[in-house]
Amino acid sequence: MEILIITPAAPGSKAGNRATAERWQGLLEQAGHRVSVMTEYQGEPCDLFLALHAWRSHGAIRAFQSAWPAKPLIVALTGTDIYRHQYEYPEQTLYSMQAADALIGLHAKVGEDIPGRFQEKLVTLFQSAEKPEEPGTNTGAGGKGSVNSGPNTFEVCVIGHLRDEKDSLRAAQAARLLPPDSRIRVSCAGKPHDAHWKNLANQEMRENPRFRWLGELEKAGVNRLMAESQVLVMSSIMEGGANAVSEACRAGLPVIASDIPGNVGLLGEDYAGYYPVGDTRALARVLERAEKDAGFLEQLREQVGRLAARFTPENELKALEQALSLALTRCSGRNA
Structure with missing residues (x-):
């Protein structure tokens, strides 16, 4: 046709x-x-x-x-x-x-x-989504295609344009609440919707040592970021079905997601990595658990691995x- x-x-x-x-x-x-x-x-x-x-x-x-x-x-x-x-x-x-x-x-x-x-x-x-590089290959700065992750960093990525619907800085705000010994760093890749969101992202970088905004990356850069990350956060307040979730599942990259229908409709009712949408403290608790509880992180990895064939x-x-x-x-x- x-x-x-x-x-x-x-x-x-x-x-x-x-x-x-x-x-x-x-x-x-x-x-x-x-x-x-x-x-x-x-x-x-x-x-x-x-x-x-x-x-x-x-x-x-x-x-x-x-x-x-x-x-x-x-x-x-x-x-x-x-x-x-x-x-x-x-x-x-x-x-x-x-x-x-x-x-x-x-x-x-x-x-x-x-x-x-x-x-x-x-x-x-x-x-x-095509199956990208294997996740969790964070080997520190200077490697080929590196996004300059440190060797002792627990990398959390947020992928998507910066705008209200994505609640794009929720993970960064949650990272502020983590204990001093946390190795978590939040890396956000995406184009700001407007000057307001650009200013918010720059301000967050100035005030929050656990956060960096990488701007809009080409596909290869996004794939490298995911490969060097231990977790992807999908923090949207509304979502039709985020392709970043598809990409993470295909990569075997654990997802922590807001409990909105658009995420539950992709990951399933029994997925273990949800937090109440917009709840910064709850997200901080799930991030800390992912960092410190190897069994929980492996559970998320196994769940997204089983979902990969869907995408x-x-x-x-x-x-x-x-x-x-x-x-x-x-x-x-x-x-x-």
């Missing part, structure tokens, strides 16, 4: 929506489809239209519906769609959900958090093909 993918993130952006669109483009092309990714829709013809973000892409969705009402439409739901925009901008967001022949949710709990009438057209897709490219392509099939079937039904 000729497939158009619309995403609000521009070419060259490291935003999650852009990475998802380009990864899906590659997977669908491997399956024999012809796929274009664009940020603006001008009525171009296609066999199927796939929009990332129900709210941000609602203008393109309306334009596609107007130009090609008999063509199939898939809408992929982001965390802000599910946990913010369907309440703040219900007309646009719910229009996109209603118009879609199939919806893609990026974690297993999405069905509980959208209107019940849409659940029959929901496909759960776990975003994939393979093969499984992601199967879910994409399931969404395509559902969209085609439902589209055919409404056109009959």
Whole structure:
């Protein structure tokens, strides 16, 4: 098929929506489809239209519906769609959900958090990640590709753009509460959403010797940081299904995560590494336990290792093909 993918993130952006669109483009092309990714829709013809973000892409969705009402439409739901925009901008967001022949949710709990009438057209897709370097290879400064970890450092990484939804400095704030003998250092990699977040990150570095902000890294730099880390913290207050969690599981890197649906929907109800979202002291306790309790850290490592198969490219392509099939079937039904 000729497939158009619309995403609000521009070419060259490291935003999650852009990475998802380009990864899906590659997977669908491997399956024999012809796929274009664009940020603006001008009525171009296609066999199927796939929009990332129900709210941000609602203008393109309306334009596609107007130009090609008999063509199939898939809408992929982001965390802000599910946990913010369907309440703040219900007309646009719910229009996109209603118009879609199939919806893609990026974690297993999405069905509980959208209107019940849409659940029959929901496909759960776990975003994939290639298996990077082995974690826990922190050998100190000066090594090839090193991010300058010290030999006695217990490295904790936070990966993602710095913004409110990610609660990006929660791990840094938790590190301030650790006892003096803790070896934990928090390394944050990501682009600030705005000048306010840039100032917050720089201020935290000045005031907190356990924290460093690395800025926005290329993929190879992110992989090195994960390889040199003992734990990844996913501290979001809302999340559609963070690809950093997929990457950590594929790497066997233990995750400490806020207990929001977007994390529980990836890691499972029985995962041992949660803390109450926004609770700095609770996060500090879990970090200290990960550092000092080898059995607990190994438990987390075993759990993410068992989850790794969930996040393979093969499984992601199967879910994409399931969404395509559902969209085609439902589209055919409404056109009959």
